Amino acid sequence: MTIRATHELHDRRRGRNVGVAVLLAAFAAIVFGLSVVKVQQTGGIQGFDHVLRPEMLPAQEGVGQ
Amino acid sequence: MTDVSLHRSLPREAEPTFRDYVDLLKPRVMSLVVFTALVGMLVAPVPTHPFLVFTAILFIAVGAGASGALNMWWDADIDEVMRRTAKRPVPAGRVAPGEALALGLGLSLLSVMMLALAANLAAAALLAFTIFFYAVIYSMWLKRSTPQNIVIGGAAGAFPPMIGWVAATGSVSLEAVLMFALIFMWTPPHFWALALFMKDDYSKAGVPMLTVTHGHDATRRHILAYTVALAALALGIAFTSIGGPVYLATALACNALFLRGAWAIQRRTTADAEADSYATEKRVFRLSLTYLFLHFGALLADATLRSFGIWGGWT
Known part of the structure; x- marks a missing residue:
């Protein structure tokens, strides 16, 4: 037989646990959003290795001409 | 178990x-x-x-x-x-x-x-x-x-x-310092108005609020003095780069009301206040909350006007 003890204590804990879960999910979303915005503001970045795109750098005289 | x-x-x-x-x-x-x-x-x-x-x-x-x-x-x-x-x-x-x-x-x-x-x-x-x-x-x-x-x-x-x-x-600039100063000067009259009708609380707790250490009359004078200084500062902000017509109109109206309230508090005695359950002090305390909200709201309104090019500054 399973014990199905319900108590006001459990309600309080559930409320707290749900609150903490929501806060953690929101925090993760904020950090993700922050990363996206910061990367967008960085300018021309190569997607594959996260470096500035060489082709966007100003051409130097005598180089690659 | x-x-x-x-x-x-x-x-x-x-x-x-x-x-x-x-x-x-x-x-x-x-x-x-x-x-x-x-x-x-x-x-x-x-x-x-x-x-x-x-x-x-x-x-x-x-x-x-x-x-x-x-x-x-x-x-x-x-x-x-x-x-x-x-x-x-x-x-x-x-x-x-x-x-x-x-x-x-x-x-x-x-x-x-x-x-x-x-x-x-x-x-x-x-x-x-x-x-x-x-x-x-x-x-x-x-x-x-x-x-x-x-x-x-x-x-x-x-x-x-x-x-x-x-x-x-x-970085910090003059405008940031002025916004800081506005709240800094607003805090004493705001809290002292509250302390006037909460005197027992602070004295029981042993917190040396001005009402406890120097009495109600001194606190009433302090409220008026700080409100005068606050009004000068608040009106001055209107003519800086963050001020504008909305802020100026708001500051004129709010400071006139706040000065009138502070003057009314200063003229009262503790007996007057107890007779009407600190009605004026409570009214000025509530007014002080609206005061701050409206000042910052007006700064935001002027910033919006500037961003739409409707207001280009005083010069």
Whole structure:
């Protein structure tokens, strides 16, 4: 037989646990959003290795001409 | 045996709700912090990405909440005695003092770190200093030692618009200092109006508010003096780069009303106040809340006018 003890204590804990879960999910979303915005503001970045795109750098005289 | 039977002997207070932890952060104070910091950030002449504005304001608010939790941890003995604060989570026994301390320290660290990431190091340093100022300088030192406690301690509440400005621009400028000064000068008349009709609370708790150490008459004179200085400052802001026609009209109306209220308070005696249950003092206290909200709202309105090119400044 399973014990199905319900108590006001459990309600309080559930409320707290749900609150903490929501806060953690929101925090993760904020950090993700922050990363996206910061990367967008960085300018021309190569997607594959996260470096500035060489082709966007100003051409130097005598180089690659 | 279930865990329920194990815990049955513990008092109900041993299991705080989520709401109790939220209350530790003083959500009503946080709302003022959010609003003034938001205005500080939006009136700055540097456009900021909306998500960065949201994140910066959020963590400035979390920092303010953290300092509130630290204040509740330290002041639990005072809060227990005062009618206004006796139901706070720590004095009411719903949250253990150690939990309030841990929450305060944890959120302080988190908020400063996240503001540094979302905005810049200068804003984060200013937020860290604000938390330190409120928790240590004000709560632990000034509050219990001098009747000038809320004059100097008022600086803690005045920092948010400056932090908002620095989060947007990266540095402190005259406009940021003026917004700081507006709240700094507003705090004493605001709190002393409250202290006039809460005198018993502070004296029972042994907090040396001006009403307790120097009496009501001296407090009434102080309210008027600070209100005159506040009015001059508030009107002066209208002619800076963050001011404009909406702010000027708002400042003229609000300061006229606030000066009239302060004058009425100064003319009254304790007997007059007790006869009508401190009606004038309560009215001026409520007015002071509207006063600050309208001033910062007007700064935001003028910034909006400028952004649409409707208002180009005084010159």
